[in-house]
Every structure is written in structure tokens, then in C-alpha cells.
Amino acid sequence: MIFKNAKVLNENFKFCNVDIEIQNGVIKKIYESEGYTMQQQHEECLNLKGFMLIPGxxxxxxxxxxxxxxxxxxxxxxxxxxxxxxxxxxxxxxxxxxxxxxxxxxxxxxxxxxxxxxxxxxxxxxxxxxxxxxxxxxxxxxxxxxxxxxxxxxxxxxxxxxxxxxxxxxxxxxxxxxxxxxxxxxxxxxxxxxxxxxxxxxxxxxxxxxxxxxxxxxxxxxxxxxxxxxxxxxxxxxxxxxxxxxxxxxxxxxxxxxxxxxxxxxxxxxxxxxxxxxxxxxxxxxxxxxxxxxxxxxxxxxxxxxxxxxxxxxxxxxxxxxxxxxxxxxxxxxxxxxxxxxxxGIDNRKGSISIGKDADLVVLNSSLEVVKTFVKGKIIEKVSNIIGG
Incomplete structure (x- = not known):
């Protein structure tokens, strides 16, 4: 999966424009904005223009x-x-x-x-x-x-x-x-x-x-x-x-x-x-x-x-x-x-958007509301009977 066009909070906790590639539940690569072109072998690309991407x-x-x-x-x-x-x-x-x-x-x-x-x-x-x-x-x-x-x-x-x-x-x-x-x-x-x-x-x-x-x-x-x-x-x-x-x-x-x-x-x-x-x-x-x-x-x-x-x-x-x-x-x-x-003592795998860490990621809108949550690269759908409708 590729996360594109989001305002990403990087490992230095500064927002920047980068694209994130996820494989097997971890962050594989981080590309500079406009520096990556989507290729056919990737099954899914998530366009997050207008949203923020932060660590879980x-x-x-x-x-x-x-x-x-x-x-x-x-x-x-x-x-x-x-x-x-x-x-x-x-x-x-x-x-x-x-x-x-x-x-x-x-x-x-x-x-x-x-x-x-x-x-x-x-x-x-x-x-x-x-x-x-x-x-x-x-x-x-x-x-x-x-x-x-x-x-x-x-x-x-x-x-x-x-x-x-x-x-x-x-x-x-x-x-x-x-x-x-x-x-x-x-x-x-x-x-x-x-x-x-x-x-x-x-x-x-x-x-x-x-x-x-x-x-x-x-x-x-x-x-x-x-x-x-x-x-x-x-x-x-x-x-x-x-x-x-x-x-x-x-x-x-x-x-x-x-x-x-x-x-x-x-x-x-x-x-x-x-x-x-x-x-x-x-x-x-x-x-x-x-x-x-x-x-x-x-x-x-x-x-x-x-x-x-x-x-x-x-x-x-x-x-x-x-x-x-x-x-x-x-x-x-x-x-x-x-x-x-x-x-x-788990900052080697959690806590920031860094290459090699678990793809625990949260998409926020401009009102700081949670739009999507990913745990180890897997999207967690909002279930109505869990969140009270």
C-alpha cells in the first residue's frame, strides 16, 4: 500500500509532504513529495490529500x-x-x-x-x-x-x-x-x-x-x-x-x-x-x-x-x-x-513514522477527527455496534 499526498508528521515530529510505502505491516520506504510515481505492481494507493497522517x-x-x-x-x-x-x-x-x-x-x-x-x-x-x-x-x-x-x-x-x-x-x-x-x-x-x-x-x-x-x-x-x-x-x-x-x-x-x-x-x-x-x-x-x-x-x-x-x-x-x-x-x-x-522501551518499533517501524498510522482531518486507523498496515474499520452507532 502507498499513502500519498498526506501532510505527514515525520520522525522528527515535523509535518512534511512525503509518501509512505507499507509492506508486510511495516513502513518500508518514505519518498519525498512528487519523487515517487505509482507503479502497477502496487495493489493499492490511498490518496490522502487534505488530511494529516500521524503515528498511531x-x-x-x-x-x-x-x-x-x-x-x-x-x-x-x-x-x-x-x-x-x-x-x-x-x-x-x-x-x-x-x-x-x-x-x-x-x-x-x-x-x-x-x-x-x-x-x-x-x-x-x-x-x-x-x-x-x-x-x-x-x-x-x-x-x-x-x-x-x-x-x-x-x-x-x-x-x-x-x-x-x-x-x-x-x-x-x-x-x-x-x-x-x-x-x-x-x-x-x-x-x-x-x-x-x-x-x-x-x-x-x-x-x-x-x-x-x-x-x-x-x-x-x-x-x-x-x-x-x-x-x-x-x-x-x-x-x-x-x-x-x-x-x-x-x-x-x-x-x-x-x-x-x-x-x-x-x-x-x-x-x-x-x-x-x-x-x-x-x-x-x-x-x-x-x-x-x-x-x-x-x-x-x-x-x-x-x-x-x-x-x-x-x-x-x-x-x-x-x-x-x-x-x-x-x-x-x-x-x-x-x-x-x-x-x-518499544520505540524501536512504535511511536513514530520511521522506516522499519510498525505501520501503526492514523489519518486525521483538519478538525483532528480520526478518519482511518491502521494497525500494522491493516485498516481497522469502524464497527457500528462497537462505537455505539
């Missing part, structure tokens, strides 16, 4: 969407999530867990591992983001308190084994008993550790970073905030070289704060995530999660106690919001493509 979006934090959850423990659930994701420009993602008993986590992780091996129909499943259960009760957010516990290397090893060694990222509270030893041991095994749902003060958070924490999950949300006398975990994340992720839905974090983080961290160390839950795609509805009723009103999901229960905003909408908040389009795309790819 990568979501490292999502619990589900369209009433399906990553914890369901079935291929059908993950497959439907992958299709819904792809319809919103996401070409790969980390299904994300929540705090649960070991047996529930093990069932979900075994299923996600099987989905990686079998391959789903939509966005590629990269691995697992284990969010919890090693969290602070004080800042548990929408996590269920009854499932919280201290970090356990032994429990993690069992879960990693049953997952097929597919846990790539763990979010935990570094102030919990045994957390520092846990962080040191697992970071030495190249598992990425993030601080989240934490009541840690600045010094404890900085110690955690020195011991191996390399990321901050949904910065500002469910962590000690930034104060001029007590910088908290948020201050420690900003006062370091670790990457930080933000939910860019305009609800979890104020646009002015997003701009502030952008100025501090720049375009290289900031990742935009969806943190979507089963409610993504719903406007006014409710559903049960871990025995608790989640109510969605005007697209905002909350627990029965009023806590935000994750986001309902998909990454394509977050892209538009980020630009409206003052982030350069090219930088906003970096925060959803090459930045998460580098963080996960």
Missing part, C-alpha cells in the same frame, strides 16, 4: 471502554476494547488493572496474556499496567479500600508468571511498608515502577525515585499536592527527570496546570493518557464495578461517594483538548506516541 496513539493507562472492562477476564472483552480504541486512533495500549484480590487479578492477567499471544482485532495489546493494590488508604481515589495491601514481591512474581511475563508497569504508593525494597528489586528486573495513589511527602517520593521509580501515574490526582512549603509527591515528580502522565480531559486537571507541567517537563517527559473506564463512550448511564455503583452524568464517572472514577475521554478527544489548552499539536501527538513508546 499509544495509551498506557486504560481500564476499559464502551461498558467493557480489562478486568473481565475474557478475550471478547479485550477484543471489543481494542476495536473501540482503534476507532479512536489508538493503535496499541496497556490494559490496566485495579485493586482486587489475587484470584481476580490472576484471572484477568492470564486472559490479557492470552490476548497478546492470540492477537486481538483492533489496537495491539502491548502488556499489562498493574495499577494497585499497593496503595495508600488515604488517597485511594476510586480504588476499593478492602483490596489494598502492602507490596509483595512474591505475589507479583506469581502474577507475572500467570500473565506470561507481560506486566510492564506497576503503579504503587512508595510510603507503604516494604515499598522501597519492592521498588529496588523489580526496577532491577526492568519492570517500570510508577508512584500513584500516594500520601508520600516530598522526601519519601524523592527516595522512591532514587530507588527506581521512573514515572508518576495521573499526576496531581490521588497524590499529595504541590504546596510552597510541602512540595509533596507531585513536587518530587516535577523536581526530577521522571516522566509524568496526565489525564487531559479538562476535568481531572485544570488546563492552566496542564500548561504549567508542559512548561516544566517540556514535550519529552510528559505523557497523555486516557485513564478511561467502562463508562467511556457513555454520556448518562450507570454500571457496577467491584460491587460498587458507578454513575455517569454528562460524561463524568463518579463513585457513590462522589470520587472521580476514571475518565470517559478517549485519546483522540484528549488530543483536541490538549491543543485547545495551549499545547502545540506536534508536541501533543508526541505525548501520545513516541513518549509512551520510549517509556515502555
Amino acid at each position: 496513539l499509544i495509551d498506557i493507562h486504560t481500564h476499559g471502554c464502551s461498558k467493557r472492562g480489562c478486568m473481565e477476564g475474557s478475550f471478547e472483552a479485550i477484543n471489543e476494547i481494542s476495536l473501540f480504541m482503534a476507532s479512536h486512533g489508538v493503535t496499541s495500549f496497556l490494559p490496566t488493572s485495579r485493586s482486587e484480590i489475587y484470584e481476580t487479578l490472576a484471572k484477568a492477567f492470564k486472559n490479557i496474556g492470552a490476548c497478546i499471544e492470540k492477537e486481538v482485532e483492533g489496537a495491539e495489546v502491548l502488556g499489562i499496567h498493574m495499577e494497585g493494590p499497593y496503595f495508600s488508604e488515604k488517597l485511594k481515589g476510586a480504588q476499593s479500600e478492602k483490596f489494598l495491601r502492602e507490596p509483595s514481591v512474591e505475589e507479583f512474581n506469581r502474577l507475572q508468571k500467570v500473565s506470561g511475563n507481560n506486566i510492564m508497569l506497576i503503579s504503587l504508593a512508595p510510603e507503604t511498608s516494604g515499598a522501597m525494597e519492592f521498588i529496588r528489586e523489580l526496577s532491577n528486573k526492568k519492570i517500570r515502577i510508577s508512584m500513584a495513589h500516594t500520601s508520600a511527602d516530598y522526601n519519601t517520593a524523592k527516595d522512591a525515585i532514587e530507588n527506581g521509580v521512573s514515572h508518576a501515574t495521573h499526576l496531581f490526582n490521588a497524590m499529595t499536592g504541590l504546596n510552597h512549603r510541602e512540595p509533596g509527591a507531585t513536587g518530587a515528580a516535577l523536581d526530577s527527570d521522571i516522566t509524568v502522565e496526565l489525564i487531559c480531559d479538562g476535568i481531572h486537571v485544570h488546563p492552566a496546570v496542564i500548561r504549567l507541567v508542559y512548561k516544566i517537563k517540556g514535550s519529552e517527559n510528559m505523557i497523555i493518557v486516557s485513564d478511561t473506564v467502562e463508562a467511556a463512550g457513555l454520556v448518562n448511564d450507570s454500571y457496577m464495578r467491584s460491587g460498587e455503583k458507578i454513575t455517569v452524568t454528562d460524561g463524568i464517572a463518579r463513585t457513590s461517594t462522589g470520587n472521580l472514577a476514571g475518565s470517559t475521554t478517549m485519546l483522540d478527544s484528549s488530543l483536541k483538548k490538549a491543543v485547545s489548552f495551549g499545547i502545540r499539536l506536534e508536541d501533543a501527538i508526541k505525548m501520545m506516541t513516541i513518549n509512551p513508546a520510549r517509556f515502555l
Whole structure:
């Protein structure tokens, strides 16, 4: 397949006029505009004049969407999530867990591992983001308190084994008993550790970073905030070289704060995530999660106690919001493509439009709406029963 005449965001994250040749699911060649003439041996040429072609979006934090959850423990659930994701420009993602008993986590992780091996129909499943259960009760957010516990290397090893060694990222509270030893041991095994749902003060958070924490999950949300006398975990994340992720839905974090983080961290160390839950795609509805009723009103999901229960905003909408908040389009795309790819250590095959990388590509119109999504060169059609008609 040849993609012609698009405004292409190249590997340096600058828009230019080039043509892209795809073979066997990877980017084979990139031609200068007007420098390539279509030949008969190529079966298909896609004329994208008037459109933008960008790398596929990568979501490292999502619990589900369209009433399906990553914890369901079935291929059908993950497959439907992958299709819904792809319809919103996401070409790969980390299904994300929540705090649960070991047996529930093990069932979900075994299923996600099987989905990686079998391959789903939509966005590629990269691995697992284990969010919890090693969290602070004080800042548990929408996590269920009854499932919280201290970090356990032994429990993690069992879960990693049953997952097929597919846990790539763990979010935990570094102030919990045994957390520092846990962080040191697992970071030495190249598992990425993030601080989240934490009541840690600045010094404890900085110690955690020195011991191996390399990321901050949904910065500002469910962590000690930034104060001029007590910088908290948020201050420690900003006062370091670790990457930080933000939910860019305009609800979890104020646009002015997003701009502030952008100025501090720049375009290289900031990742935009969806943190979507089963409610993504719903406007006014409710559903049960871990025995608790989640109510969605005007697209905002909350627990029965009023806590935000994750986001309902998909990454394509977050892209538009980020630009409206003052982030350069090219930088906003970096925060959803090459930045998460580098963080996960897969930037040799994902995250940018480069020769030899997977042909994970998204076609956008001038309104930044997703027109077409390609995963490894295969077009993912928008299915009406998946995207709600």
C-alpha cells in the first residue's frame, strides 16, 4: 500500500509532504513529495490529500471502554476494547488493572496474556499496567479500600508468571511498608515502577525515585499536592527527570496546570493518557464495578461517594483538548506516541513514522477527527455496534 499526498508528521515530529510505502505491516520506504510515481505492481494507493497522517496513539493507562472492562477476564472483552480504541486512533495500549484480590487479578492477567499471544482485532495489546493494590488508604481515589495491601514481591512474581511475563508497569504508593525494597528489586528486573495513589511527602517520593521509580501515574490526582512549603509527591515528580502522565480531559486537571507541567517537563517527559473506564463512550448511564455503583452524568464517572472514577475521554478527544489548552499539536501527538513508546522501551518499533517501524498510522482531518486507523498496515474499520452507532 502507498499513502500519498498526506501532510505527514515525520520522525522528527515535523509535518512534511512525503509518501509512505507499507509492506508486510511495516513502513518500508518514505519518498519525498512528487519523487515517487505509482507503479502497477502496487495493489493499492490511498490518496490522502487534505488530511494529516500521524503515528498511531499509544495509551498506557486504560481500564476499559464502551461498558467493557480489562478486568473481565475474557478475550471478547479485550477484543471489543481494542476495536473501540482503534476507532479512536489508538493503535496499541496497556490494559490496566485495579485493586482486587489475587484470584481476580490472576484471572484477568492470564486472559490479557492470552490476548497478546492470540492477537486481538483492533489496537495491539502491548502488556499489562498493574495499577494497585499497593496503595495508600488515604488517597485511594476510586480504588476499593478492602483490596489494598502492602507490596509483595512474591505475589507479583506469581502474577507475572500467570500473565506470561507481560506486566510492564506497576503503579504503587512508595510510603507503604516494604515499598522501597519492592521498588529496588523489580526496577532491577526492568519492570517500570510508577508512584500513584500516594500520601508520600516530598522526601519519601524523592527516595522512591532514587530507588527506581521512573514515572508518576495521573499526576496531581490521588497524590499529595504541590504546596510552597510541602512540595509533596507531585513536587518530587516535577523536581526530577521522571516522566509524568496526565489525564487531559479538562476535568481531572485544570488546563492552566496542564500548561504549567508542559512548561516544566517540556514535550519529552510528559505523557497523555486516557485513564478511561467502562463508562467511556457513555454520556448518562450507570454500571457496577467491584460491587460498587458507578454513575455517569454528562460524561463524568463518579463513585457513590462522589470520587472521580476514571475518565470517559478517549485519546483522540484528549488530543483536541490538549491543543485547545495551549499545547502545540506536534508536541501533543508526541505525548501520545513516541513518549509512551520510549517509556515502555518499544520505540524501536512504535511511536513514530520511521522506516522499519510498525505501520501503526492514523489519518486525521483538519478538525483532528480520526478518519482511518491502521494497525500494522491493516485498516481497522469502524464497527457500528462497537462505537455505539
